[in-house]
Amino acid sequence: xxxxxxxxxxxxxLDISFRSPRGLIxxxxxxxxxxxxxxxxxxxxxxxxGKSVTMRAVMGILPDNAVVNSGEIFYTLETKDGSREAVNxxxxxxxxxxxxxxxxxxxxxFQDPMTSLNPTMRIGSQLIGAIRSHERISRTEAYARxxxxxxxxxxxxxxxxxxxxxxxxxxxxxxxxxxxxxLSCNPDILICDEPTTALDVTVQEKILRMINRIQAQRQLSxxxxxxxxxxxxxxxxxxxxxxxxxxxxxGTIVDIFYDPRHPYTWGLLSSIPEVESVxxxxxxxxxxxxxxRKEIRGDAFAPRNRxxxxxxxxxxxxxxxxxxxxxxxxxxxxxxxPKVERPPELEQRIRxxxxxxxxxxxx
Numbered sequence: 001x002x003x004x005x006x007x008x009x010x011x012x013x014l015d016i017s018f019r020s021p022r023g024l025i026x027x028x029x030x031x032x033x034x035x036x037x038x039x040x041x042x043x044x045x046x047x048x049x050g051k052s053v054t055m056r057a058v059m060g061i062l063p064d065n066a067v068v069n070s071g072e073i074f075y076t077l078e079t080k081d082g083s084r085e086a087v088n089x090x091x092x093x094x095x096x097x098x099x100x101x102x103x104x105x106x107x108x109x110f111q112d113p114m115t116s117l118n119p120t121m122r123i124g125s126q127l128i129g130a131i132r133s134h135e136r137i138s139r140t141e142a143y144a145r146x147x148x149x150x151x152x153x154x155x156x157x158x159x160x161x162x163x164x165x166x167x168x169x170x171x172x173x174x175x176x177x178x179x180x181x182x183l184s185c186n187p188d189i190l191i192c193d194e195p196t197t198a199l200d201v202t203v204q205e206k207i208l209r210m211i212n213r214i215q216a217q218r219q220l221s222x223x224x225x226x227x228x229x230x231x232x233x234x235x236x237x238x239x240x241x242x243x244x245x246x247x248x249x250x251g252t253i254v255d256i257f258y259d260p261r262h263p264y265t266w267g268l269l270s271s272i273p274e275v276e277s278v279x280x281x282x283x284x285x286x287x288x289x290x291x292x293r294k295e296i297r298g299d300a301f302a303p304r305n306r307x308x309x310x311x312x313x314x315x316x317x318x319x320x321x322x323x324x325x326x327x328x329x330x331x332x333x334x335x336x337x338p339k340v341e342r343p344p345e346l347e348q349r350i351r352x353x354x355x356x357x358x359x360x361x362x363x
Contacts, residue, residue: 005036005037005038005039006036006037006076006084007034007035007036007037007076008035008036008037008075008076008188008189008221009033009034009035009058009073009074009075009076009106009189009221009223010033010034010035010072010073010074010086011031011032011033011034011054011058011071011072011073012032012071012072012073012074013030013031013032013070013071013072014028014030014031014032014054014057014068014070014071014072014073015028015029015030015031015068015069015070015071016028016053016057016062016066016067016068016069016071017066017067017069018063018065018066018067019065019067020065020293022293023293024067024293025292025293026245026292026293026295026296027050027053027245027292028050028053028054028057028245029050029244029245029246029296030071030246031050031054031071031242031245031246031247032247033054033240033247035189035221035223036221037188037219037221038215038219038220038221039221039222039237039238040215040221040222040223040224040235040236040237040238041222041223041224041236041237041238041239041240042223042224042225042226042231042232042235042236042238042239042240043055043223043224043225043226043240043242044226044227044228044229044232044239044240044241044242044268045227045241045242045243045268046227046243046285046289047227048289048292049242049243049244049245049289050242050244050245050246051193051225051226051242052193052194052225054242055108055191055193055223055225057073057090058073058075058089058106058191059102059106059108059191060089060092060094060097060098060101060102061108068090071090072088072090073088073089073090074086074087074088074089075087075089075101075105075106075189077101077105089101103130103133103134103182103184103185103187104134104185104186104187105187105188105189106187106188106189106191107182107183107185107187107189107190107191108182108190108191108192108193109175109178109179109182109190109191109192109193109195110178110193110194110195111193111194111195111197111198112198113166113171113174113175113177113178114166114174116178116181117166117174117177117178118166119165119166119167120165121165122162122163122164122165123161123162123163123164123165123166123169123177124143124146124161124162124163126177126181127142127146127149127150127162127177127180127181127184128142128143128146130181130184130185131145131146131184131185134184134185135185143162145184146158146162146180146184147159147162149180149181149183149184150162150176150177150180152180152183152214153176153177153179153180153183153210153214154176154206154210155173155176155177155180161173161177170203171198171199171203172199172203172206172207175195175196175199175207176207176210178195179195179207179210179211179214183214183218186218187220188220188221189220189221189222189223190211190215190220190221190222190223191222191223191225192211192222192223192224192225193225194225194226194227195207195211196208196231197226197228204231208231208234208235211235212234212235222235224236229268229269229271229272230272230273232253232256233253233257236253237252237253238250238251238252238253238325239251239252239253239255239256241256241262241264241265241268243264243289243300243301244289244290244292244296244300244301245292245300246300246329247319247329248262248264248265248301248328248329248330249261249262249264249265249327249328249329249330250319250326250327250328251322251323251325251326251327251328252325252326255322255323255325255326257269257350257353258350258353258354259322259326260342260346261320261322261326261328261330261332261333262301262328262329262330263301263305263306263307263330263332264285264301264304264305265328266342266343266346267283267285268285269346269349269350270283270343270345270346270349271283271284271285272349274349274352283345285304286304286306287303287304288304290303296316297313297314298311298312298313298314298315298316299312299313299315299316299317299329299330299331300316307332307340309331309337309338311331311334312331315331316329317329317330317331317333317334320333320334
């Protein structure tokens with residue numbers, strides 16, 4: 001954690017609905033997220049929890065049926081004179097944001113590279129086009145930078161790759177090209193939306209290492225969207241656990257993995273596969289997420305929470321402070337709540353994680 005580092009992105013009380021034939025879908029319900037310079041923040045949760053929608057709001061690429069009910073998204077922009085100014089992106093014109101923010105300051109990498117790459121254009125043309133759309137430089141200069149970018153993301157024989165079409169590259173290579181395009185105009189923030197989900201484990205590890213290396217070299221701030229707690233453990237400084245359009249627990253990577261407090265976080269951690277679990281049933285959180293077309297009364301997780309109390313069905317819990325870095329929205333943290341211990345199997349897993357961390361540090 002870089003607690004003293006400059007805040008580069010801050011979301012406050014973000015609230016978003018989507019119009020549908022069957023009524024409004026209340027997808028994001030008051031989200032607060034802070035990203036500091038050089039830090040990696042992970043958004044983790046099941047599909048439909050609101051992770052991608054939240055970051056698409058930052059990029060200004062929500063669909064036409066989206067309604068931003070309230071909230072602020074402040075980005076710290078460095079002005080021409082070197083001073084810094086906090087700009088509310090939600091109040092900025094779409095044309096200004098596209099010209100001055102997207103790509104040049106905040107870039108996004110999506111899960112499927114084929115949705116980002118034009119299958120009819122050569123890789124080189126797409127890289128050069130991305131660079132020249134933001135900067136007034138010659139094609140020769142853009143070509144030279146493209147070769148450098150491809151080398152930076154670990155692609156060999158860059159001159160040859162520049163002449164190829166996306167379908168001629170492997171999935172891992174295509175994702176590296178997309179990351180190269182995202183980095184082409186030296187953004188401050190890189191948003192990675194499930195960038196390794198469609199890749200096999202070996203390639204996934206290489207992509208994660210590559211992102212970590214580039215982040216350190218460029219001092220990038222990274223938002224990593226994923227449902228995979230194993231990936232979170234590999235990349236994150238700070239974690240926001242999302243459920244039903246809300247952040248239900250936030251903390252440092254140590255807070256979340258060694259001292260989780262929300263029952264939903266307990267379930268996510270318990271569902272991580274382990275080598276020792278071969279031949280045994282993998283844990284899954286019972287039930288299904290709520291229908292966000294209906295008004296949620298109380299804690300949205302209550303119907304799936306075996307520790308739920310009567311209050312959980314009546315009132316939404318506030319974010320209880322556990323420490324300066326750790327907060328969780330569960331009534332179990334209220335001083336009036338009965339004492340509930342974490343599941344024994346989760347405690348065993350946490351102990352193993354701590355032992356592995358000690359061995360890693362010593363080795």
